[in-house]
Amino acid sequence: xxxxxxxxxxxxxxxxxxxxxxxxxxxxxxxxxxxxxxxxxxxxxxxxxxxxxxxxxxxxxxxxxxxxxxxxxxxxxxxxxxxxxxxxxxxxxxxxxxxxxxxxxxxxxxxxxxxxxxxxxxxxxxxxxxxxxxxxxxxxxxxxxxxxxxxxxxxxxxxxxxxxxxxxxxxxxxxxxxxxxxxxxxxxxxxxxxxxxxxxxxxxxxxxxxxxxxxxxxxxxxxxxxxxxxxxxxxxxxxxxxxxxxxxxxxxxxxxxxxxxxxxxxxxxxxxxxxxxxxxxxxxxxxxxxxxxxxxxxxxxxxxxxxxxxxxxxxxxxxxxxxxxxxxxxxxxxxxxxxxxxxxxxxxxxxxxxxxxxxxxxxxxxxxxxxxxxxxxxxxxxxxxxxxxxxxxx
Amino acid sequence: xxxxxxxxxxxxxxxxxxxxxxxxxxxxxxxxxxxxxxxxxxxxxxxxxxxxxxxxxxxxx
Numbered sequence: 419x420x421x422x423x424x425x426x427x428x429x430x431x432x433x434x435x436x437x438x439x440x441x442x443x444x445x446x447x448x449x450x451x452x453x454x455x456x457x458x459x460x461x462x463x464x465x466x467x468x469x470x471x472x473x474x475x476x477x478x479x480x481x482x483x484x485x486x487x488x489x490x491x492x493x494x495x496x497x498x499x500x501x502x503x504x505x506x507x508x509x510x511x512x513x514x515x516x517x518x519x520x521x522x523x524x525x526x527x528x529x530x531x532x533x534x535x536x537x538x539x540x541x542x543x544x545x546x547x548x549x550x551x552x553x554x555x556x557x558x559x560x561x562x563x564x565x566x567x568x569x570x571x572x573x574x575x576x577x578x579x580x581x582x583x584x585x586x587x588x589x590x591x592x593x594x595x596x597x598x599x600x601x602x603x604x605x606x607x608x609x610x611x612x613x614x615x616x617x618x619x620x621x622x623x624x625x626x627x628x629x630x631x632x633x634x635x636x637x638x639x640x641x642x643x644x645x646x647x648x649x650x651x652x653x654x655x656x657x658x659x660x661x662x663x664x665x666x667x668x669x670x671x672x673x674x675x676x677x678x679x680x681x682x683x684x685x686x687x688x689x690x691x692x693x694x695x696x697x698x699x700x701x702x703x704x705x706x707x708x709x710x711x712x713x714x715x716x717x718x719x720x721x722x723x724x725x726x727x728x729x730x731x732x733x734x735x736x737x738x739x740x741x742x743x744x745x746x747x748x749x750x751x752x753x754x755x756x757x758x759x760x761x762x763x764x765x766x767x768x769x770x771x772x773x774x775x776x777x778x779x780x781x782x783x784x785x786x787x788x789x790x791x792x793x794x795x796x797x798x799x800x801x802x803x804x805x806x807x808x809x810x811x812x
Numbered sequence: 813x814x815x816x817x818x819x820x821x822x823x824x825x826x827x828x829x830x831x832x833x834x835x836x837x838x839x840x841x842x843x844x845x846x847x848x849x850x851x852x853x854x855x856x857x858x859x860x861x862x863x864x865x866x867x868x869x870x871x872x873x
Contacts, residue, residue, distance in 0.1 A: 564853055593855035636835025709856055739854045740821045 420504075424496035434497045436744065438489075441724050442507065446514045448725040449552045452525045452545050459528075465538040468528075471545040479722055480761030488718035492747045507744045508568070511559050511727065515571050518553040518578045522546055522677070523662070529673050530666025539669070543676035550677060551684020552726075553578040559727045561585040562739050573651040577658055579681035582651025587626035592689075593739055597696045597713040598706055599794055607695035607780060607790075608799025610769035615686045687763045691715060692732050695780040696753060697794040711737045712785050715753045722758030730759055753783055781807060816842045817865035821854035826867050 421435040451471040458467035493501055501507075525546035529539055553575050561572035561584075569585075576582050587603070595601035602621025605614045630648050631641040639645060663670045696713050698706040711733035717723070723730045731746035733753070755762050756775060766772045786792045790800075790809055813827035825831060825845070830838040834852050836845065842862070849859040 590850075590852070590855055594850050633833075633835050637832075705858075708861075737856070738820065739856060 422497040422500040422504075424494070424500065426494075426496060432494055432496065434494055436493065436501065437491075438724065438744075439506070442510055442727070442744065444721075444724040445556075445727045446510050446517065449514060449518055449521050449549050449556075452521050452542070452549050455542075455545065456524060456528045465535060468534075468538050469541045469545060471548060472541070475548060475760050476764060479725075480757055480764060482721050483719040483758035483761055486720050489720040489723070490718050490748045493745060498745045501745050502742045504744075507742060508563075511556060511568070511743075512571060514556050515560075515575045518550065518556060518575055519658070521549050522578055522658075525549075525677075526662045526666055526670060526673060530662075530669050539673070540676065543673045544680055546673070547579075547677040547680025548684060550579040550681040554581055554584055554681065554685045555688075555726055555729055557581075557584060558588065558729065559743055561589060563742075564740070573647060574654060576651045577654035579685075580652070580655040580659065580678050581682060581685065582655060583623055583626035583630075583648040584685070585651070586630050586647060587622045589739070590629045591622070591625040593709070593736065596709055596736055597693050597698045597794060599697075601693075603689045604693040604794060605690045605695070606794045606796035606799075607777060608773070608796040608803055611687065611690045611766045611772070612769070613796075614690050615683070618686055618689060619682060687766060688729070688759060690766050691755060691759065691762045693794075694776055695793050695795070697792060699792065709736050711749050711752055712783070713737075715755050716748070717755040717758050717762070718748050719758035722760055726759065730755070751784055753779070777803075777807075813839070814842065815865045815867040816862040818851040818854060818857045819861060819863055820856045821851060823851050823853040824865055824867065825862065828867075 419435050420439065421433050423431060423433050425431050451474060452468075455468045455470035458470065459465060525542055528534075529542045529546075534542065557572045557576040560568045560575065563569065572585050573582065576584055592601060592603040595604070597604050599606070602618050602625065605611070609617075626648060627641070630646055634641055634643055634646060637645070642649070644650070659670075659674050662674065692714055694715065696715070698709065698713055700706055714732040714736045716733040717730035719730060728743040728746045729735070731748065733749060734741060734747045756779075757765070765775060780786060780793060781788045781790075788807065790804060790807060795803060815824050815826040815828075817824045825836075825842055827841055828838060830836040830840045831852070832838070842859075845859060847859065851857045851862075
């Protein structure tokens, strides 16, 4: 197996082998699940196979994350430049781009041409959307990089979930404002995921448009100029979805509506759990402190990280956004999620359960220490939370 | 003219070159960038945190 050799500051030589090297292929294969479900349906005639990704994502994943547990291993800093330069890792993120298109087109083809029962049709639209949500994850990893190729691929893959503004919104908006009350993509303590979605989805779009409009204005161009990167990605999405409509007929209208909403909901769910209640403090000039690892919830769960290009190592990602997925680190004393993302989504969709599990975790963090002033609190819930936990904490 | 470097990700704003994509023409002094200027590549560091950088010297990147 390929290894990297480097010298420690002491002069001692180390040799490092990335044991997860081949396992990262899971992030490439995982979005192909709708096609596997379709194949099994075709072979057996059992429509329930179409729901396979639903079962993997929301039953199997949380259980396997719990059983297989966490991996806190970090590559030694001395080998990170070699690990980052190894083209194998980035090639995986390129290869998965056409697979996202294939998954959506395959699911649309099956839904549009087969005589499915109503629940199987809805189920297939649902899993197609869930899977395209993973396209946002691929776009996320690619969009943080500096190379033109990776940035272009990010815009292309974001056409699959029809979420072309994400690249601007996330890199230039969310990363700048993360863990502050100003950020529509950082959830507040006491805010349910459903109220969060109503703030996040339109808020993110408005912020992205504003950032891109200002950039274009500095270049003396109108917001509708072809250089608008949001419109570039959205145009690919429009061609793709109109093409599906022409190819497979009216059934694509409900199919794509459900697909798009579900894909966006995947991102909303991730954003909700990634920064829930966390707050950056302000200095004497009212400026927010720099984003640190403690401003994101982290998860080291092995399996769900392997299918999400390490997205759940979110604390290091926000503190050092350019770092490649294979090099993201675990730190001690981080805000830690109780399960991988898939399990946490289930929790988040039941607000009282989410609050019950997470509010105590949040207040117990060393830098919060029960102090609600150090928490990003939903203003509508502040009174109730103060009554329950006291202004100075539990 | 001078250049300034983001201490987080190594993005360099070179006054001679400006940053055309971001809408800052060549020759725009760093001081004239908006006060809320944030690193266009990582968005972690803000204008006040940028360091003077000698573009003729090979940087760490």
